Amino acid sequence: MPERFKLATLLTMLVVLFGSTVSAQTNRELVIATQLEPPTLDLQTSVWRSTLIIAHQIYDFLLTALPGGEYVSGVASDWSRSDDGLTWTFTLRDGVTFHDGTRLDADAVKFNFERIKSLGAAAGGLASLAAAVDNVQVLDPLHVQVHLASPYAPFLNEVGGIQFGLVSPAAVAKYGDAFAQNPVGSGPYRFVEWVPNSHVTLERFEGYAWPPGNFEPQEPYFERVTYRIIPESSAFVASLQRGEAQILDFVAPLDVLQIGSPDNTITQLTPGLPAGYQFNTVNAPTNDIAVRRAVAHAIDRSALLQAPAFGRGLVPAEYTYLSQTNWAHNPEAFDLYGYAYDPGEAKRILEEAGWTAGRDGIREKDGRRLELRVLAWPAIPMYAATDVIVEQMLREVGIALDIQALDQASLVAAVGRGEFNLVLFSGTGFDPDSPLSRNFSSAGGANWSRISLPDLDSRLRAAASEMDEDARRAKYLDIQSILYENLPFLPLFNYAGFIVKSPSIDGVWSDPRTGFRIYGAYLRD
Amino acid sequence: MIRYALRRLAALPVYLVLVTIAVFLMVHALPGDPVQVMLGVQSGEIDAERVAAVRAEMGLDRPLPLQYARYMLGLLHGDMGVSIRTGRTVQDIVTSQWPFTFQLALASLALSVGLGIPGGILAALGRDSSLGTIVSILTMLGMSVPSFWLGIVLLMVFSYSLGWVPVLAANNLVGLVLPAAALSMNAGAAIARMTRSGLVDALGNDYIRVARAKGLSAMRIYSKHALKNALIPVVTLIAFYGGYLITGALIVEIVFGRPGLGRTLVSAILERDLPIAQGIILLAAAIVLILNVMADVLYSVIDPRLRS
Numbered sequence: 001m002p003e004r005f006k007l008a009t010l011l012t013m014l015v016v017l018f019g020s021t022v023s024a025q026t027n028r029e030l031v032i033a034t035q036l037e038p039p040t041l042d043l044q045t046s047v048w049r050s051t052l053i054i055a056h057q058i059y060d061f062l063l064t065a066l067p068g069g070e071y072v073s074g075v076a077s078d079w080s081r082s083d084d085g086l087t088w089t090f091t092l093r094d095g096v097t098f099h100d101g102t103r104l105d106a107d108a109v110k111f112n113f114e115r116i117k118s119l120g121a122a123a124g125g126l127a128s129l130a131a132a133v134d135n136v137q138v139l140d141p142l143h144v145q146v147h148l149a150s151p152y153a154p155f156l157n158e159v160g161g162i163q164f165g166l167v168s169p170a171a172v173a174k175y176g177d178a179f180a181q182n183p184v185g186s187g188p189y190r191f192v193e194w195v196p197n198s199h200v201t202l203e204r205f206e207g208y209a210w211p212p213g214n215f216e217p218q219e220p221y222f223e224r225v226t227y228r229i230i231p232e233s234s235a236f237v238a239s240l241q242r243g244e245a246q247i248l249d250f251v252a253p254l255d256v257l258q259i260g261s262p263d264n265t266i267t268q269l270t271p272g273l274p275a276g277y278q279f280n281t282v283n284a285p286t287n288d289i290a291v292r293r294a295v296a297h298a299i300d301r302s303a304l305l306q307a308p309a310f311g312r313g314l315v316p317a318e319y320t321y322l323s324q325t326n327w328a329h330n331p332e333a334f335d336l337y338g339y340a341y342d343p344g345e346a347k348r349i350l351e352e353a354g355w356t357a358g359r360d361g362i363r364e365k366d367g368r369r370l371e372l373r374v375l376a377w378p379a380i381p382m383y384a385a386t387d388v389i390v391e392q393m394l395r396e397v398g399i400a401l402d403i404q405a406l407d408q409a410s411l412v413a414a415v416g417r418g419e420f421n422l423v424l425f426s427g428t429g430f431d432p433d434s435p436l437s438r439n440f441s442s443a444g445g446a447n448w449s450r451i452s453l454p455d456l457d458s459r460l461r462a463a464a465s466e467m468d469e470d471a472r473r474a475k476y477l478d479i480q481s482i483l484y485e486n487l488p489f490l491p492l493f494n495y496a497g498f499i500v501k502s503p504s505i506d507g508v509w510s511d512p513r514t515g516f517r518i519y520g521a522y523l524r525d
Numbered sequence: 526m527i528r529y530a531l532r533r534l535a536a537l538p539v540y541l542v543l544v545t546i547a548v549f550l551m552v553h554a555l556p557g558d559p560v561q562v563m564l565g566v567q568s569g570e571i572d573a574e575r576v577a578a579v580r581a582e583m584g585l586d587r588p589l590p591l592q593y594a595r596y597m598l599g600l601l602h603g604d605m606g607v608s609i610r611t612g613r614t615v616q617d618i619v620t621s622q623w624p625f626t627f628q629l630a631l632a633s634l635a636l637s638v639g640l641g642i643p644g645g646i647l648a649a650l651g652r653d654s655s656l657g658t659i660v661s662i663l664t665m666l667g668m669s670v671p672s673f674w675l676g677i678v679l680l681m682v683f684s685y686s687l688g689w690v691p692v693l694a695a696n697n698l699v700g701l702v703l704p705a706a707a708l709s710m711n712a713g714a715a716i717a718r719m720t721r722s723g724l725v726d727a728l729g730n731d732y733i734r735v736a737r738a739k740g741l742s743a744m745r746i747y748s749k750h751a752l753k754n755a756l757i758p759v760v761t762l763i764a765f766y767g768g769y770l771i772t773g774a775l776i777v778e779i780v781f782g783r784p785g786l787g788r789t790l791v792s793a794i795l796e797r798d799l800p801i802a803q804g805i806i807l808l809a810a811a812i813v814l815i816l817n818v819m820a821d822v823l824y825s826v827i828d829p830r831l832r833s
């Protein structure tokens with residue numbers, strides 16, 4: 001026994017000795033815990049939230065789009081559009097520099113537009129902006145003109161969006177491909193270190209004086225910001241409870257129930273297409289519109305959102321084809337198009353379409369059972385819960401579900417091959433064009449329902465080039481009613497993310513699109 | 526003996542080539558497309574046009590034998606490929622991650638040998654007393670408890686409740702204690718059981734009786750005669766677990782939020798980041814092979830009968 005005893009004592013002593021010193025830190029340091037490793041810190045190539053939450057402190061934007069269609073200044077203090085909608089002129093703030101000391105002037109802005117054009121498919125969410133830009137002209141060091149190939153209504157939205165952070169041309173030249181691991185922008189925090197699977201460290205950029213227009217100019221409170229990457233959810237949650245982290249990014253609703261309270265939780269709704277069922281409109285039996293409509297009537301959304309996986313009502317419901325954070329969202333759509341929870345109506349629709357009750361309560365038509373194949377996402381708790389709860393609800397009206405649990409990569413492949421009737425989906429995008437065109441135009445890259453309506457295609461194109469805001473909004477409302485009528489997709493709820501912070505932290509600006517900025521954050525006494 | 530060692534070493538490259546083929550086929554047999562995964566599944570989005578464009582850019586649309594040939598050609602030049610997801614070279618990732626896994630494996634090995642061998646000796650010495658029974662029960666438990674479960678329990682007790690160790694593991698000695706304890710439990714228990722049974726067997730042999738009859742001290746009998754024989758199978762076991770500690774690190778690394786190769790491998794497989802998965806599996810396989818050859822050679826040092 002003596003060896004064991006000695007060792008145990010020694011270990012305990014070590015733990016006590018080092019344990020206390022390690023947890024000590026300056027109170028001007030902010031620790032943010034996240035479960036996902038960012039793939040890159042080159043914002044222009046990534047729409048991943050894990051990139052955004054870090055990169056939004058490192059880069060500045062020409063301007064920032066706020067919900068409701070407003071814009072506030074960024075590095076550009078002013079901007080204007082020509083009458084034909086083809087030319088945009090930006091006036092830049094004077095004296096803005098990147099972290100490497102080089103100037104952020106009209107040449108740098110031109111470089112950034114040209115960079116996203118040269119990135120091609122790698123530009124991710126910026127690909128449509130890149131395609132719309134024809135050429136960029138430097139008027140003088142503080143004025144730059146962007147010429148478009150054709151009128152492109154989402155222009156300002158994309159420029160002031162979540163991905164077009166301005167990079168330092170000198171740093172891109174210096175690091176080449178390694179820029180993704182050595183990001184240089186002009187934002188309030190500069191990059192210090194990234195140890196993969198461990199942490200990313202940022203430091204205050206001394207002399208930063210050009211915050212976005214929605215902030216009071218001031219010196220950032222926190223000197224040092226560390227993002228700790230903690231995949232295991234119990235350790236992730238415990239880090240806030242133990243005071244080792246002050247902000248947890250993207251907490252599951254079930255954990256929010258445990259550690260969250262109204263004053264320390266920030267709810268974010270992913271803008272764009274809400275989460276819902278993508279119907280396969282080609283494969284039987286969901287090629288039958290009656291079946292799709294019956295499913296819509298048979299699902300009790302409010303009951304669904306009371307499930308623990310949804311934090312018992314923490315996730316807001318959504319009934320249209322655009323998230324409620326979107327400016328073209330139509331709050332009355334649910335009443336207008338009427339897919340209210342009504343199992344009786346669902347049964348009636350199915351009877352009328354010839355689906356009659358079989359022996360085990362599941363309906364049949366021409367000897368075919370009414371069974372829908374569902375592909376279930378792993379690792380998204382809200383999605384997993386939805387499939388299981390909906391299975392019960394659909395059984396009530398005589399529809400069976402065949403739920404296939406796959407890992408993510410296999411699921412994505414199966415969706416690509418069309419081997420499903422139902423699969424949960426959402427689509428991000430601040431401007432309505434991106435999620436709607438990608439998902440519902442016949443040539444759209446994410447058109448997994450395989451819907452093909454020439455009328456819808458031409459309306460989507462017309463809406464994207466309409467420059468008048470009110471007329472554009474009306475066009476999207478029409479498009480949403482066409483979608484409701486044809487039902488390639490059934491919206492169910494907002495894809496919601498939760499940020500839980502220590503009650504002593506104030507001033508975190510939650511970007512309604514995704515992520516947050518800590519420029520104005522401080523520790524309350 | 527040297528010729529024996531050389532013969533074993535000479536077979537290594539052949540094994541390694543076979544391993545590359547097996548690993549390459551296994552990794553490519555995984556269903557799913559790395560590019561689709563990379564381009565965004567966070568909230569359930571898939572975009573076919575972009576996927577096709579990126580696939581072509583990366584050469585993933587070429588036939589498999591061609592891809593393998595390119596991969597091997599690269600390997601021979603010391604180029605293990607580039608991560609699909611991050612664009613970093615595999616060497617870069619391995620270089621940044623291996624020290625963490627190596628530290629953890631080394632600490633766990635030290636802990637499992639340091640606890641396992643004395644534990645086994647204790648159990649053998651006290652085999653007829655309650656002490657032996659207690660040690661046996663403990664080792665039984667140690668072998669059956671999965672390391673990820675033990676990891677979470679240790680974390681909850683020592684970090685969360687007692688607050689002795691930070692939840693967010695620091696990359697220092699303190700941060701190493703709990704993960705090493707969780708990871709070493711299985712191997713330590715196995716080593717203890719093997720040591721005990723080897724020692725009990727050895728103690729029943731005639732030469733021990735002779736040694737006793739000669740009047741040698743108990744200490745000398747155990748250390749010089751019994752233990753040396755009992756440890757032969759333990760050496761193989763340690764070599765075996767040396768490989769396990771590297772691959773077993775993957776779950777412990779995730780539980781404790783430590784960086785390392787194991788954790789990188791798990792995300793690489795889930796994200797179908799094939800070059801990284803290939804590189805790390807190949808590395809792990811090479812380490813296990815080398816450890817096994819080393820064990821064989823060491824075996825012949827301990828057991829002279831194998832030298833001829």
